[in-house]
Amino acid sequence: xxxAAMRSDVHAQTETAxxxxxxxxxxxxxxxxxxxxxxxxxLELDTRTTLLDALREHLHLTGSKKGCxxxxxxxxxxMVNGRRINSCLTLAVMQQGxxxxxxxxxxxxxxxxxxxxxxxxxxxxxxxxCTSGQICSAVAVLGEIKEGIPSHxxxxxxxxxxxxxxxxxxxxxxxxxxxxxxxNIMEAITQVAGGRA
Amino acid sequence: MKFETPATTNPIDQLKVVGQPLDRVxxxxxxxxxxxxxxxQHEAAPNPAYGYVVGAAIGKGRISSMDLGxxxxxxxxxxxxxxxxxxKLDKGDHNTAKLLGGPEIQHYHQAIAVxxxxxxxxxxxxAQLVRVKxxxxxxxxxxxxxKDSGKKPKEGFGGPPETAVGDFxxxxxxxxxxxxxxxxxxxxxxxxxxxxxxxxxxxxxxLTIWTSNQMVGWGVGxxxxxxxxxxxxxxxxxxxxxxGFGGKLFLRADALLAALGARAxxxxxxxxxxRALMINNTTHRPATIQRIRLGAxxxxxxxxxxxxxxxxxxxxGEPETAVSQTRLLYAGANRLTAMRLAExxxxxxxxxxxxxEAPGMMALEIAVDExxxxxxxxxxxxxxxxxxxxxxxxxxxxxxxRRLIECLRTGAEKFGWDKRNAKPxxxxxxxxxxxxxxxAALRNNLVxxxxxxxxxxxxxxxxxxTDMTDIGTGSYTVIAQTAAETLGVSLDKVTVRLGDSTFPVxxxxxxxxxxxxxxxxxxxxxxxxxxxxxxxxxxSATEAIFADGKVSAGGRSVSLAExxxxxxxxxxxxxxxGDLDKKFQQSTFGAHYVEVAVDSFTGETRVRRMLAVCAAxxxxxxxxxxxxxxxxxxxxxxxxxxEELKVDKKRGFFVNHxxxxxxxxxxxxxxxxxxxxxDETDPISSPLKAKGVGELGICGVGAAVANAxxxxxxxxxxxxxxxxxxxxxxxxxxx
Numbered sequence: 025x026x027x028a029a030m031r032s033d034v035h036a037q038t039e040t041a042x043x044x045x046x047x048x049x050x051x052x053x054x055x056x057x058x059x060x061x062x063x064x065x066x067l068e069l070d071t072r073t074t075l076l077d078a079l080r081e082h083l084h085l086t087g088s089k090k091g092c093x094x095x096x097x098x099x100x101x102x103m104v105n106g107r108r109i110n111s112c113l114t115l116a117v118m119q120q121g122x123x124x125x126x127x128x129x130x131x132x133x134x135x136x137x138x139x140x141x142x143x144x145x146x147x148x149x150x151x152x153x154c155t156s157g158q159i160c161s162a163v164a165v166l167g168e169i170k171e172g173i174p175s176h177x178x179x180x181x182x183x184x185x186x187x188x189x190x191x192x193x194x195x196x197x198x199x200x201x202x203x204x205x206x207x208n209i210m211e212a213i214t215q216v217a218g219g220r221a
Numbered sequence: 222m223k224f225e226t227p228a229t230t231n232p233i234d235q236l237k238v239v240g241q242p243l244d245r246v247x248x249x250x251x252x253x254x255x256x257x258x259x260x261x262q263h264e265a266a267p268n269p270a271y272g273y274v275v276g277a278a279i280g281k282g283r284i285s286s287m288d289l290g291x292x293x294x295x296x297x298x299x300x301x302x303x304x305x306x307x308x309k310l311d312k313g314d315h316n317t318a319k320l321l322g323g324p325e326i327q328h329y330h331q332a333i334a335v336x337x338x339x340x341x342x343x344x345x346x347x348a349q350l351v352r353v354k355x356x357x358x359x360x361x362x363x364x365x366x367x368k369d370s371g372k373k374p375k376e377g378f379g380g381p382p383e384t385a386v387g388d389f390x391x392x393x394x395x396x397x398x399x400x401x402x403x404x405x406x407x408x409x410x411x412x413x414x415x416x417x418x419x420x421x422x423x424x425x426x427x428l429t430i431w432t433s434n435q436m437v438g439w440g441v442g443x444x445x446x447x448x449x450x451x452x453x454x455x456x457x458x459x460x461x462x463x464x465g466f467g468g469k470l471f472l473r474a475d476a477l478l479a480a481l482g483a484r485a486x487x488x489x490x491x492x493x494x495x496r497a498l499m500i501n502n503t504t505h506r507p508a509t510i511q512r513i514r515l516g517a518x519x520x521x522x523x524x525x526x527x528x529x530x531x532x533x534x535x536x537x538g539e540p541e542t543a544v545s546q547t548r549l550l551y552a553g554a555n556r557l558t559a560m561r562l563a564e565x566x567x568x569x570x571x572x573x574x575x576x577x578e579a580p581g582m583m584a585l586e587i588a589v590d591e592x593x594x595x596x597x598x599x600x601x602x603x604x605x606x607x608x609x610x611x612x613x614x615x616x617x618x619x620x621x622x623r624r625l626i627e628c629l630r631t632g633a634e635k636f637g638w639d640k641r642n643a644k645p646x647x648x649x650x651x652x653x654x655x656x657x658x659x660x661a662a663l664r665n666n667l668v669x670x671x672x673x674x675x676x677x678x679x680x681x682x683x684x685x686x687t688d689m690t691d692i693g694t695g696s697y698t699v700i701a702q703t704a705a706e707t708l709g710v711s712l713d714k715v716t717v718r719l720g721d722s723t724f725p726v727x728x729x730x731x732x733x734x735x736x737x738x739x740x741x742x743x744x745x746x747x748x749x750x751x752x753x754x755x756x757x758x759x760x761s762a763t764e765a766i767f768a769d770g771k772v773s774a775g776g777r778s779v780s781l782a783e784x785x786x787x788x789x790x791x792x793x794x795x796x797x798x799g800d801l802d803k804k805f806q807q808s809t810f811g812a813h814y815v816e817v818a819v820d821s822f823t824g825e826t827r828v829r830r831m832l833a834v835c836a837a838x839x840x841x842x843x844x845x846x847x848x849x850x851x852x853x854x855x856x857x858x859x860x861x862x863x864e865e866l867k868v869d870k871k872r873g874f875f876v877n878h879x880x881x882x883x884x885x886x887x888x889x890x891x892x893x894x895x896x897x898x899x900d901e902t903d904p905i906s907s908p909l910k911a912k913g914v915g916e917l918g919i920c921g922v923g924a925a926v927a928n929a930x931x932x933x934x935x936x937x938x939x940x941x942x943x944x945x946x947x948x949x950x951x952x953x954x955x956x
Contacts, residue, residue: 092880153415
């Protein structure tokens with residue numbers, strides 16, 4: 025809570041509150057190069073810019089969503105160098121040289137990724153706002169299981185994790201869906217997993 | 222078109238497109254990140270400045286001074302808007318508290334300033350430099366302690382504040398079996414994943430806002446009223462909405478502050494409410510205290526039913542209408558319902574998915590379970606015994622359709638209810654205590670006036686325009702299905718454009734009326750287009766058959782493209798309703814069955830299985846309707862097990878105001894869910910013979926979970942949410 029309050033819960037401080045704010049200075053700019061969806065992108069950014077805002081506000085890739093801006097909802101999930109992360113929790117400058125895959129990089133309306141197709145078929149979304157994060161996470165989750173990376177519910181760390189629904193649910197639990205499409209999302213992921221496993 | 226008599230056979234009954242479980246037409250956009258939401262209008266509103274909202278740090282009182290000096294001097298800052306420099310502002314008809322507070326503060330995190338800067342990072346940084354001194358006032362923040370000061374609210378959306386039939390007191394006193402219990406439901410948050418967000422741009426005296434709003438018409442009206450400008454000068458665009466659940470029914474601070482900011486800096490301004498500000502800044506579902514008294518004969522006939530509910534809101538606010546369903550759900554000659562509204566200085570209470578019924582049934586359907594147990598009856602049979610086919614308060618009003626019994630029976634059979642041990646705490650699976658619970662579901666079906674424009678172009682393509690919104694409900698899809706069915710074309714020949722105030726005024730998305738009412742408006746416009754087509758082609762209007770992109774009559778066939786001609790055809794119509802909703806009580810019904818496992822050591826509850834059986838008229842699209850129901854069931858699990866805004870009763874705010882501390886269900890909490898729709902049409906509701914379904918799914922779920930927990934453990938919890946601390950000291954001995 026305290027950390028969250030510092031970050032985005034801005035309410036006006038009373039004068040009796042401790043003055044934790046630094047003196048006003050001009051923003052520091054830094055150059056950063058990313059490879060986003062296979063394309064090289066050179067940016068000059070305020071160093072405080074998150075990877076999420078670099079994608080959304082600077083590269084106009086608005087498929088990655090800002091739901092909370094504090095790592096609690098998963099709507100901003102993208103893959104960086106093959107691993108999924110909350111892009112609101114990393115600064116763009118920390119990702120110098122990284123390869124970033126966003127929802128736009130997985131597929132297009134005309135040429136959808138199998139996971140995107142499965143979400144449509146299984147109605148694994150409603151409002152659509154958590155969907156990009158769900159799909160990026162889902163694709164990464166199947167990769168993690170395939171690579172043998174254990175989760176909190178993996179019973180035997182010496183054996184490869186299973187493909188059962190409790191493993192997938194556990195791994196997907198950082199992606200909130202307030203419309204409550206979970207049951208359908210699981211069906212979509214299971215279908216894709218079934219095709220691969 | 223006016224709908225005054227029950228529907229007869231019409232083009233929708235063909236069910237070639239309507240009633241089919243089709244994929245959403247907006248699916249490919251949403252799953253590839255190409256659906257543009259309010260904050261994502263780089264092409265339409267280029268070069269925006271960014272706003273960051275400052276919220277009040279007290280629950281009630283006044284700002285005694287505000288120092289903007291340091292913030293104004295911060296890099297990139299273009300303007301800071303406060304109540305002092307914003308100019309004269311009114312308050313929207315749908316707002317209880319002002320959207321820009323100061324000097325008076327009405328609730329915690331009420332917006333008191335917006336800092337507009339070149340970049341988001343600069344605005345955020347500068348917002349930290351706004352210095353405010355407050356004079357805090359004593360506020361009222363605890364419902365339980367002010368409950369008895371509650372007043373009878375005025376009649377509002379949820380009906381009269383009180384109703385009475387027969388002599389409740391006498392009948393209750395005389396009843397051989399009685400239940401008198403009090404239940405509480407906490408404040409809850411919509412917690413939609415897309416924050417309230419707006420981009421505003423002025424062109425002269427004309428304002429355009431891209432915003433996330435369920436009710437385009439209300440938003441335009443309240444923006445105009447708040448700013449003191451003409452409605453005609455406000456355009457509101459809301460093509461995609463990242464969840465609403467009632468939290469985006471109204472103009473909110475993001476929209477107003479973006480408009481004020483854009484006016485000040487003379488360029489577009491974009492604002493998304495910060496997540497940690499949203500819960501106290503916007504609306505929430507108010508907490509309730511509910512007392513339910515039931516009296517029954519020994520054979521289980523209810524003779525006396527009373528439901529009283531207390532809730533609180535800011536002065537001028539409204540009650541949570543938690544007694545609504547009790548007026549309709551069960552028979553019983555002697556009845557009483559009453560609501561009382563106390564003044565609280567917490568943030569504004571307002572509608573959240575199934576306002577009234579959602580918290581009301583969380584209480585009533587535990588009470589019914591408790592009564593069944595007292596009677597030694599199966600809770601399914603007890604409900605069936607007390608079914609009514611007429612409005613119990615006005616027996617001359619029948620229900621248009623009421624198949625609650627069939628919902629209950631079908632569910633019992635499919636769920637394996639006969640395997641439930643009626644004696645609680647008896648069924649174990651290793652360390653888990655297993656239990657099953659049931660609850661009835663009722664949510665009223667409302668029909669609302671709704672208009673649409675339909676265009677036919679020279680290629681035979683149909684475009685539908687209405688200011689209806691799609692908040693995840695499937696509006697784009699069911700509207701496209703309605704137009705395709707009525708005009709006899711395939712779905713790919715229809716384009717649906719929603720969420721723009723330049724389109725005809727729709728019913729909007731709320732109260733589970735959206736799907737049925739907006740599609741009915743589109744049906745009216747399509748029927749008018751059919752008339753225009755037959756007139757133009759000289760075909761007999763009564764004989765014309767619209768199918769396969771052609772209209773045919775008397776052995777002659779004309780393609781719609783040809784009928785449209787080079788200029789095309791365009792019509793507009795509104796669906797309006799007569800008094801069928803007065804003559805008949807229109808409601809939707811369901812039954813929820815839940816199985817839980819409660820950890821015998823820790824009291825942790827896991828939901829194992831869920832089934833909903835729904836009777837909600839014609840289901841326009843079983844795929845999207847099912848999603849509405851499972852989503853509502855999920856929210857119902859949240860309400861039962863985890864969702865609670867914790868009130869700081871001293872300082873007056875909701876403490877857990879983010880998505881980490883306001884817990885909502887996650888993947889791991891929700892099992893596979895089953896939904897069964899009874900095959901039903903309700904010709905009294907609308908020409909589509911459909912009803913609402915989006916809110917029915919949440920009604921009763923919480924109680925079904927609670928009843929399952931009781932069945933598993935023998936512990937009856939009457940205060941939601943049922944967290945493990947409320948169970949652990951009463952669980953059966955482990956060893």
